[in-house]
Amino acid sequence: MAISTLAAAAGSNIDHWEQRIDLACAFRWAARWNMHESVANHFSIAVNEDGSQFLVNPRGRHFSRMRASDLILTDANDPSVMERPDAPDPSAWALHGGIHRRVPHARVILHVHSKYATALACLKDPTLQPVENNTMRFYERIAYDLGFQGMGLGDEAERVAGLAGDKPVLLLGNHGLMIMGPDVAQAVDDLYHFERACETYITALQTGQELSVVSHAVAATTAQQWLDYPDLTENHFKALKEILDEEEPDYRD
Numbered sequence: 001m002a003i004s005t006l007a008a009a010a011g012s013n014i015d016h017w018e019q020r021i022d023l024a025c026a027f028r029w030a031a032r033w034n035m036h037e038s039v040a041n042h043f044s045i046a047v048n049e050d051g052s053q054f055l056v057n058p059r060g061r062h063f064s065r066m067r068a069s070d071l072i073l074t075d076a077n078d079p080s081v082m083e084r085p086d087a088p089d090p091s092a093w094a095l096h097g098g099i100h101r102r103v104p105h106a107r108v109i110l111h112v113h114s115k116y117a118t119a120l121a122c123l124k125d126p127t128l129q130p131v132e133n134n135t136m137r138f139y140e141r142i143a144y145d146l147g148f149q150g151m152g153l154g155d156e157a158e159r160v161a162g163l164a165g166d167k168p169v170l171l172l173g174n175h176g177l178m179i180m181g182p183d184v185a186q187a188v189d190d191l192y193h194f195e196r197a198c199e200t201y202i203t204a205l206q207t208g209q210e211l212s213v214v215s216h217a218v219a220a221t222t223a224q225q226w227l228d229y230p231d232l233t234e235n236h237f238k239a240l241k242e243i244l245d246e247e248e249p250d251y252r253d
């Protein structure tokens with residue numbers, strides 16, 4: 001029996017095993033894409049209907065080494081999990097838990113300080129203009145938080161959840177970004193394409209030349225074409241898992 005199959009057999013005794021594997025895959029690829037920040041930042045997935053229970057990464061484990069069994073099952077109504085030595089930061093626990101409970105489409109939340117999205121978040125006007133395919137994918141699908149007040153303030157969850165609306169991306173001004181999705185495959189695909197969109201946009205700005213911004217109609221049509229594209233996120237995520245299965249299958253442990 002292959003190592004990964006053995007691990008899966010052992011892990012089948014742990015709840016939410018498929019979600020654990022998917023989220024571990026997301027961590028590994030965020031590291032491969034150089035979107036990690038030291039051993040900080042958090043990814044989480046809600047595992048009950050009202051979002052009060054969710055899996056999140058433990059404190060101190062690098063994204064590149066995350067395994068399915070490492071993820072901590074937390075319960076917003078049971079703060080005792082925060083007494084574990086590897087408990088997530090209290091601010092992350094409060095923020096992710098608060099958003100899972102308040103934003104219905106945020107079953108999965110990925111928070112990073114990736115280079116180009118964060119560069120965009122540093123601009124006085126961080127509006128991502130529709131200038132090519134990837135930027136158009138997010139046309140009218142980004143919420144902006146321009147009220148940065150420092151790290152982990154008390155009422156952040158309520159404030160941030162209120163801003164998110166039904167958007168998959170929340171650009172956190174002076175900070176980074178948050179991707180919210182119905183499942184890990186969708187969230188990872190949005191994370192990848194949003195960072196690519198920001199990379200292209202920031203690079204185009206750096207030329208100092210005038211941007212060729214398309215019309216509302218073209219941008220809206222293209223955004224809808226992205227949404228209608230068949231099996232896009234599923235195929236992407238399947239390919240990402242296949243690569244890990246071959247090159248670092250211990251993410252499934």
Ligand SMILES: [Zn+2]
Pocket residue numbers: 041111112113175176
């Ligand atoms: Zn952050």
